[in-house]
Amino acid sequence: MTEAADLLAPQEGKRERAKAANREAILEAAKKVFAQLGYETATVRDIIRGTELASGTFYNYFRSKEEVFEALADDGARRFRPILRAARDQAADFEDYIRRALIAYFMFLRAENQAEGRPVSERRPHVHADTPQAIAVYNEVREGIEDAIARGVAPNVDADYLASACIGMAQELGAAMLERTPPDVEGASAFAAAFVLGGVAGLPRKS
Amino acid sequence: MTEAADLLAPQEGKRERAKAANREAILEAAKKVFAQLGYETATVRDIIRGTELASGTFYNYFRSKEEVFEALADDGARRFRPILRAARDQAADFEDYIRRALIAYFMFLRAENQAEGRPVSERRPHVHADTPQAIAVYNEVREGIEDAIARGVAPNVDADYLASACIGMAQELGAAMLERTPPDVEGASAFAAAFVLGGVAGLPRKS
Amino acid sequence: MTEAADLLAPQEGKRERAKAANREAILEAAKKVFAQLGYETATVRDIIRGTELASGTFYNYFRSKEEVFEALADDGARRFRPILRAARDQAADFEDYIRRALIAYFMFLRAENQAEGRPVSERRPHVHADTPQAIAVYNEVREGIEDAIARGVAPNVDADYLASACIGMAQELGAAMLERTPPDVEGASAFAAAFVLGGVAGLPRKS
Amino acid sequence: MTEAADLLAPQEGKRERAKAANREAILEAAKKVFAQLGYETATVRDIIRGTELASGTFYNYFRSKEEVFEALADDGARRFRPILRAARDQAADFEDYIRRALIAYFMFLRAENQAEGRPVSERRPHVHADTPQAIAVYNEVREGIEDAIARGVAPNVDADYLASACIGMAQELGAAMLERTPPDVEGASAFAAAFVLGGVAGLPRKS
DNA sequence: CATGAATGAGCATTCATTCAT
DNA sequence: CATGAATGAATGCTCATTCAT
Numbered sequence: 012m013t014e015a016a017d018l019l020a021p022q023e024g025k026r027e028r029a030k031a032a033n034r035e036a037i038l039e040a041a042k043k044v045f046a047q048l049g050y051e052t053a054t055v056r057d058i059i060r061g062t063e064l065a066s067g068t069f070y071n072y073f074r075s076k077e078e079v080f081e082a083l084a085d086d087g088a089r090r091f092r093p094i095l096r097a098a099r100d101q102a103a104d105f106e107d108y109i110r111r112a113l114i115a116y117f118m119f120l121r122a123e124n125q126a127e128g129r130p131v132s133e134r135r136p137h138v139h140a141d142t143p144q145a146i147a148v149y150n151e152v153r154e155g156i157e158d159a160i161a162r163g164v165a166p167n168v169d170a171d172y173l174a175s176a177c178i179g180m181a182q183e184l185g186a187a188m189l190e191r192t193p194p195d196v197e198g199a200s201a202f203a204a205a206f207v208l209g210g211v212a213g214l215p216r217k218s
Numbered sequence: 219m220t221e222a223a224d225l226l227a228p229q230e231g232k233r234e235r236a237k238a239a240n241r242e243a244i245l246e247a248a249k250k251v252f253a254q255l256g257y258e259t260a261t262v263r264d265i266i267r268g269t270e271l272a273s274g275t276f277y278n279y280f281r282s283k284e285e286v287f288e289a290l291a292d293d294g295a296r297r298f299r300p301i302l303r304a305a306r307d308q309a310a311d312f313e314d315y316i317r318r319a320l321i322a323y324f325m326f327l328r329a330e331n332q333a334e335g336r337p338v339s340e341r342r343p344h345v346h347a348d349t350p351q352a353i354a355v356y357n358e359v360r361e362g363i364e365d366a367i368a369r370g371v372a373p374n375v376d377a378d379y380l381a382s383a384c385i386g387m388a389q390e391l392g393a394a395m396l397e398r399t400p401p402d403v404e405g406a407s408a409f410a411a412a413f414v415l416g417g418v419a420g421l422p423r424k425s
Numbered sequence: 426m427t428e429a430a431d432l433l434a435p436q437e438g439k440r441e442r443a444k445a446a447n448r449e450a451i452l453e454a455a456k457k458v459f460a461q462l463g464y465e466t467a468t469v470r471d472i473i474r475g476t477e478l479a480s481g482t483f484y485n486y487f488r489s490k491e492e493v494f495e496a497l498a499d500d501g502a503r504r505f506r507p508i509l510r511a512a513r514d515q516a517a518d519f520e521d522y523i524r525r526a527l528i529a530y531f532m533f534l535r536a537e538n539q540a541e542g543r544p545v546s547e548r549r550p551h552v553h554a555d556t557p558q559a560i561a562v563y564n565e566v567r568e569g570i571e572d573a574i575a576r577g578v579a580p581n582v583d584a585d586y587l588a589s590a591c592i593g594m595a596q597e598l599g600a601a602m603l604e605r606t607p608p609d610v611e612g613a614s615a616f617a618a619a620f621v622l623g624g625v626a627g628l629p630r631k632s
Numbered sequence: 633m634t635e636a637a638d639l640l641a642p643q644e645g646k647r648e649r650a651k652a653a654n655r656e657a658i659l660e661a662a663k664k665v666f667a668q669l670g671y672e673t674a675t676v677r678d679i680i681r682g683t684e685l686a687s688g689t690f691y692n693y694f695r696s697k698e699e700v701f702e703a704l705a706d707d708g709a710r711r712f713r714p715i716l717r718a719a720r721d722q723a724a725d726f727e728d729y730i731r732r733a734l735i736a737y738f739m740f741l742r743a744e745n746q747a748e749g750r751p752v753s754e755r756r757p758h759v760h761a762d763t764p765q766a767i768a769v770y771n772e773v774r775e776g777i778e779d780a781i782a783r784g785v786a787p788n789v790d791a792d793y794l795a796s797a798c799i800g801m802a803q804e805l806g807a808a809m810l811e812r813t814p815p816d817v818e819g820a821s822a823f824a825a826a827f828v829l830g831g832v833a834g835l836p837r838k839s
Numbered sequence: 840c841a842t843g844a845a846t847g848a849g850c851a852t853t854c855a856t857t858c859a860t
Numbered sequence: 861c862a863t864g865a866a867t868g869a870a871t872g873c874t875c876a877t878t879c880a881t
Contacts, residue, residue, distance in 0.1 A: 025859085025860065026859085026860065026863090026864080026865075029859095029865080029866095030865070033865085033866090049258070051256070051257075051258030051259065052258055054849085054850065054851080055850080055851065055852090056849085056850070056851085064866075064867090065866060065867045065868055066851090066852090066867085066868065066869095067852085067853080067854080067866075067867060067868065067869095068865075068866055068867070068868095069851095069852095070851090070852070070853080071864095071865060071866075075851080075852090076851085169405075169409060171394055172391060172394055172405075172406070172409045175387075175390040175391050175393065175394040176387045176390065176391050176409070176410070176413055177387075178390055179385075179386035179387045179388070179389050179390025179391060180382075180383045180384075180386045180387040180390075181386070182386050182390070183382040183383065183385055183386025183387075183389070184379060184382050184383050184386060186382065187378055187379055187382040198376075198379075199379070201422070202376060202379045202383070202421065202422075203383070205417070205420045205421050205422060206380075206383055206417035206418075206420060206421060207417065208420055209416040209417040209418065209419050209420020209421065210412070210413035210414065210416045210417035210420070211413075211416065212416050212419075212420065213412045213413060213415055213416020213417070213419065214409065214412050214413060214416065215408070215409075215412060236840090237840085240841090261874085261875065261876080262875075262876060262877085263874090263875070263876085271841075271842090272841060272842040272843055273842080273843060273844095273876090273877090274841070274842055274843060274844095274877085274878080274879080275840085275841055275842070275843095276876095276877095277876090277877070277878080278840065278841075282876080282877090283876080439880085439881065440842090440843080440844075440880085440881065443844080443845095443880095444844070447844085447845090463672070465670070465672030465673060466672055468870085468871060468872080469871080469872060469873085470870080470871070470872085478845075478846090479845060479846045479847055480846085480847065480848095480872095480873090481845070481846060481847065481848095481873085481874075481875080482844075482845055482846070482847095483873095484872090484873065484874080485843095485844060485845075488873095489872080489873090490872085583819075583823060585808055586805060586808055586819075586820070586823045589801075589804040589805050589807065589808040590801045590804065590805050590823070590824070590827055591801075592800075592804055593800035593801045593802070593803050593804025593805060594796075594797045594798075594800045594801040594804075595800070596800050596804070597796040597797065597799055597800025597801075597803070598793060598796050598797050598800060600796065601792055601793055601796040612790075612793075613793070615836070616789075616790060616793045616797070616835065616836075617797070619831070619834045619835050619836060620794075620797050620831035620832075620834060620835060621831065622834055623830040623831040623832065623833050623834020623835065624826075624827035624828065624830045624831035624834070625827075625830065626830050626833075626834065627826045627827060627829055627830020627831070627833065628823065628826050628827060628830065629822070629823075629826060650861090651861085654862090675853085675854065675855080676854075676855060676856085677853090677854070677855085685862075685863090686862060686863040686864055687855090687856090687863080687864060687865095688856085688857080688858080688862070688863055688864060688865095689861080689862055689863070689864095690855095690856095691855090691856070691857080692861065692862075696855080696856090697855080
């Protein structure tokens with residue numbers, strides 16, 4: 012506000028830096044907590060317990076658990092969208108697009124989960140990842156597929172069903188991939204692409 | 219309650235029958251409650267509220283919410299397994315098996331969910347069905363597929379990946395199906411079968 | 426429910442008795458707490474701290490602080506109304522009615538507050554009693570006065586103003602009375618009656 | 633910090649003026665907030681939100697919510713006392729004094745509350761105004777009455793009771809007046825004066 | 840065995856107050 | 861002095877679970 016002060020004071024911004032760091036700390040903690048406990052089970056207290064902050068401080072940054080969740084989802088979407096977009100732009104044809112998209116997806120998945128995942132043996136067996144990023148990516152991919160069909164670059168099949176099928180497959184395959192050490196993005200991508208392309212080929216065209 | 223039985227049955231077994239009836243009532247209520255509220259959101263109180271029993275009585279039958287959940291899952295599995303088994307036994311070949319299994323799966327899904335579903339618009343978008351039965355069936359199907367590959371009736375591909383892919387696809391497709399009114403088991407089954415069979419055909423054989 | 430058992434079991438009802446006792450304990454504690462701290466300042470925890478019950482137990486009896494408050498107010502009203510009614514029915518004329526009503530009011534006040542009042546030296550100086558009973562009685566009295574004017578037994582003056590004036594006077598006078606030891610109901614009643622009757626006599630009649 | 637500047641200081645006083653302005657801003661905001669929310673419900677945050685200052689700044693001027701409240705009360709008293717004093721000095725006799733004092737009181741009340749009042753329908757029915765000024769005036773008036781009796785210009789009645797009666801009446805009548813639009817100071821004053829004078833006339837003299 | 844009141848840990852959230860900047 | 865982020869105690873309330881009846 013006072014410019015004179017600004018000139019003298021490069022140390023101004025310490026507060027801003029702390030603020031950003033705290034926000035990041037909360038998001039980081041929330042990411043872990045959501046991954047380990049799931050959205051419903053996770054509590055705001057679990058999240059702040061994962062930081063060095065006090066309970067009230069959480070509310071200086073987010074108004075609720077829901078809001079952190081959305082911030083995280085936005086973040087995931089923001090980072091994944093351009094990747095998927097690039098895949099689409101560079102793709103020669105539908106087959107190429109599928110291949111690129113799947114590689115992008117599995118790479119993203121590995122990147123996001125390299126930190127630490129849910130303990131291998133779940134309490135709730137095999138209920139799907141409801142982490143914010145997963146959901147964001149989920150939606151992104153679904154749109155991509157529906158869009159491809161709408162634009163006619165993909166065969167004219169039931170778009171909703173196809174998107175669901177691909178998404179479900181990729182999601183579950185992703186989980187399987189992540190359980191291998193190291194997660195073989197290559198193998199999973201190749202498998203998924205072949206499966207989808209073969210699958211689409213076998214599908215009945217819509218009237 | 220069942221008068222005929224009462225007539226035949228001096229009073230012996232009255233307790234047993236009451237016990238069984240109570241247990242059944244709890245399971246029935248739990249099924250509805252899980253379907254409507256989801257596992258996490260549902261409370262033990264929600265469940266007993268769905269019966270005519272007192273809260274404490276719940277604990278004479280189950281030690282916790284988790285335990286009812288598992289009982290329900292076991293129940294689902296117990297009822298689905300023979301159906302799947304029959305599909306396998308009657309199947310002429312792999313293609314036929316897949317078709318039958320998928321039809322069985324989607325029919326089971328519809329049957330389980332026809333009662334009353336979660337309000338259409340979820341709070342958390344597209345987090346998977348976490349009803350006990352779905353999970354049970356999930357595992358059943360996975361075993362079926364892995365078994366088929368192991369027995370050589372299915373092409374020699376990565377079993378884990380294939381099972382995951384099929385399961386994920388079927389699960390998500392099932393969700394999409396249930397959102398159509400009425401749920402078209404036929405369409406979904408046909409779609410899924412074509413997709414899987416095409417997909418398998420496109421898959422690289424393992425060395 | 427089982428009548429036979431009922432016959433055998435005079436000890437049945439232990440639970441009911443405990444329940445009633447607890448309810449009473451909460452009301453009793455709430456009465457003290459509201460009197461000492463005021464409605465706003467008082468917390469549910471303050472109330473249960475005044476009993477031997479656990480925090481959650483409060484909610485088996487009342488849904489909120491507001492609800493205890495109302496129960497207390499209802500209670501006060503229920504006990505005061507017949508007294509006031511009797512005063513009215515037995516009164517020979519308006520003067521007699523006022524006298525009786527005021528005596529009834531001050532007696533009720535003494536009875537309610539004989540237990541223990543707010544510490545003489547308040548933190549918030551002289552903000553009026555917002556105890557449930559006081560409010561209940563307040564409303565009762567106001568209605569009595571307005572009714573008397575409406576029925577023509579009282580001089581035709583501004584009813585709203587008169588009720589307010591009487592109420593305010595009685596309230597404050599009551600507080601003053603309670604600070605004398607022992608509270609002289611007689612003196613206060615006589616003073617108040619004379620004041621009101623003289624006051625009414627001096628009032629301008631409405632057109 | 634700049635003491636030197638202060639000593640030399642053409643610009644001297646800038647700080648003081650800012651300080652005074654801030655203090656005033658807080659008091660002004662507090663007045664509104666207390667009037668709208670009531671003392672208990674109002675929070676320090678509500679108050680500073682009504683200024684352009686930062687939360688911490690509040691504590692450079694007042695140590696707590698309680699302290700602002702008292703400052704406001706002092707302020708009210710400081711402004712009302714001379715008015716009441718003037719009424720006394722100009723009064724020809726006791727009757728005149730009462731009349732003038734009540735007019736002064738109701739005018740002051742209207743002036744203080746003309747800005748914006750609490751929403752008409754209170755949550756808690758008819759708990760008295762707990763604004764600081766009202767309390768200050770309350771005390772001022774009480775002293776005035778007790779003083780008058782002590783000085784013998786008023787009839788020799790129970791001073792404590794008379795003060796209480798008048799105060800209570802005026803307070804409640806004031807509330808009733810404020811609920812009329814526009815608040816008729818004239819009518820209320822006339823009513824109150826007639827009531828009090830008549831009332832006093834009817835009172836038993838002390839031995 | 841059924842009952843349902845009691846329990847108390849736990850949760851989300853608010854708020855007065857402090858203190859580094 | 862002003863600032864506003866951090867703090868953590870306190871609050872209302874829920875809920876799984878226990879246990880006397």
